[in-house]
Amino acid sequence: MSIKELDSSYMETEIVNLLDWISQYGKDHKGGISRLLYTEEWVETQNSLLELLREKGFEAYQDEVGNTFGRLEGTTYKDETILTGSHIDTVVNGGKFDGQLGIIGGIIAMEYLRSIYGEPLRNIEVVSIAEEEGSRFPYTFWGSRNIIGNVSREDVKDLKDVKCISFVDTMHNAGFDFKDAKDQGRNDIKAFIELHVEQGGVLEIEGKSIGIVEHIVGQRRFTIEVVGESNHAGTTPMKYRKDSLHGSTKMIQQILDRSIEYGEPLVATIGSMKLVPNTVNVVPGKTIFSLDVRHICEEMLVKFTEDIENIVREVSNKMDLKTSIEMYMSCKPSAMDSELVQIIEEQCKNKGLNYKLMYSGAGHDAQIFTKRYPTALIFVPSHKGISHNPDEFTKTKDLVEGINALIETLYYLAYK
């Protein structure tokens, strides 16, 4: 059985109003939102949300670290909770959809379900997660890690932000603390569903309103340094050169061409590059470039890493260069729960929602939750793929479709 037809104009008004309302907190001077963990703006936002949830008649509370919850109590399975939500923090000068859409969407969904169906069998909670971006401190997923009980207290105790303010001090000043060391995270969560913007252009290009994520990619980052010889651009014949850039371009071209041969979902990006000495009339003696590789399958990341090593070694030997490859980041892929994916897909089909199954090339709280709970991630389009920017935009029509998918899924999980 599917729930009643939603009044889409009500939904549109509600989503626009609530996104506008929450976007006033942390509004910055550049037309975006800057809401970094445990800042004044951040505290104000979480407290305002707490108040809003109470006004809307939900039980609302904050945990030790400041994750803010609104709860619709279940009638039957009282120790089983279906959780939805996303993160409340932003990057510096972020947009109005990244993160907070999942919270606002969750509130609207919960409110809607209550108004139509009353109390659920299982508890439904919406969470405004404390932190995901790592924009203030060099640490990510602080909020979700605390919920699943997988916090590295050692990792954060010496953390400082760019102004040299300590993580622990700023948390205490905001009125929060570490969880009790014995805390093992929540046991009652039976599913976590995150609604988020895609932050990529695939849905828009392919004309879809909803993406059901099956995998969040794993990621490896490398620094490749190619050393040749700096020489005078005029007085050094080509045959006597050891041009680090000539070698690097051969490597880069082969790596990118190879990544295209692999096909989706592999992506490889050389985003950063430095020549030494970087002077018009000197053959560059050294070229350093970054390489970011992502795939939903760890084996493919391992295989592609071997390919990279072979390409680099081969070009390097052939051109008599000295090359080093350093892998400075390796993050495994995360699979979403396949049953949940199937459930969401069915709901979309039943409601005639315009969806596609896809993978996420960016990291999300869902990849933390999936370590412990059945987890799903629902995307709505990002116009031109723009994100982490005040120009972030998703059509209201697509927001409504996304919330509808969330409503259907929460209904399926909590009311049946």
Add this chain to the structure above:
Amino acid sequence: MSIKELDSSYMETEIVNLLDWISQYGKDHKGGISRLLYTEEWVETQNSLLELLREKGFEAYQDEVGNTFGRLEGTTYKDETILTGSHIDTVVNGGKFDGQLGIIGGIIAMEYLRSIYGEPLRNIEVVSIAEEEGSRFPYTFWGSRNIIGNVSREDVKDLKDVKCISFVDTMHNAGFDFKDAKDQGRNDIKAFIELHVEQGGVLEIEGKSIGIVEHIVGQRRFTIEVVGESNHAGTTPMKYRKDSLHGSTKMIQQILDRSIEYGEPLVATIGSMKLVPNTVNVVPGKTIFSLDVRHICEEMLVKFTEDIENIVREVSNKMDLKTSIEMYMSCKPSAMDSELVQIIEEQCKNKGLNYKLMYSGAGHDAQIFTKRYPTALIFVPSHKGISHNPDEFTKTKDLVEGINALIETLYYLAYK
């Protein structure tokens, strides 16, 4: 007829002593020489040279701009002068061979010739040229341009150095001035022979002591800007990317491979490169790189420029990028006088000197003189091609060979 065997140990001592002597003027704190146009150190150097030339019994004088000459008067062809020398200015923190070797070598040659053969038929002059490097003011070849009577007074009247000191003021303060506007340069010069270090590694690699330069390369410099789209490295599948770096590496590789196909003496260098935004996890939306191309033949520069344009256009179209090419410098090749080249080669052969015919990939005063007078350029090796650096080094044995070639040539031109 060849001149008597030279006493090479005398020559070795003389060249080492005189290079050490002149290197004390403008010695900097980083173990090099910094002797920029019209500075105190520069004035002291030119005046000390004037004195040295007089002490050695040569008629010595300075022209209006400070070019400093020593003269051995000819007995027969009094209005015909054979000129040798090079520039006295250095780059910041330069070495002890670039420029001043040609002056010291000229003095030794002239002294030697006088001691063995007495007065020549034609005048021989050595010149310590005021300026070649353009290290202080954004203007090069000030000294040689004045000698040939090809000065652009308009060009220098508003010039300022990095401290905002005006060219004209500093020249006046140093006691020099513009030449009279009517001056058309010297008419008496029948040949100019410059001895200089190679500033490249060819002679050393090929085990030669002397390079007889046939051509100084022409040079074209370009800025190539490739515009694609900046995208998230994770959320943008390869097929939806417009990666400016991927396109640029294809262009660079084809340009460099093509330059190798052209063969010597073409050289092409991409020395400088910039990615935008230059961030590990963003597909670079813009890549800007420099291109420096040199060849001894203008037609080949034109042809290679067309090739570059075709390569860039083709890759750009294929990869749906927007590309612009700006040629911001175009400097024509200079041929040395073929008769003089032949004369020098014959002298080298007669004396069993270890020479090769070659081209110069760097600019020299000779390229200014060749516009008006039969001109030749003789190279001695630069260890590892190092130049514009305190580590500049040429073996004394090679310096002696170079001066011997100069002596033989001056003898042929002035005594016969």
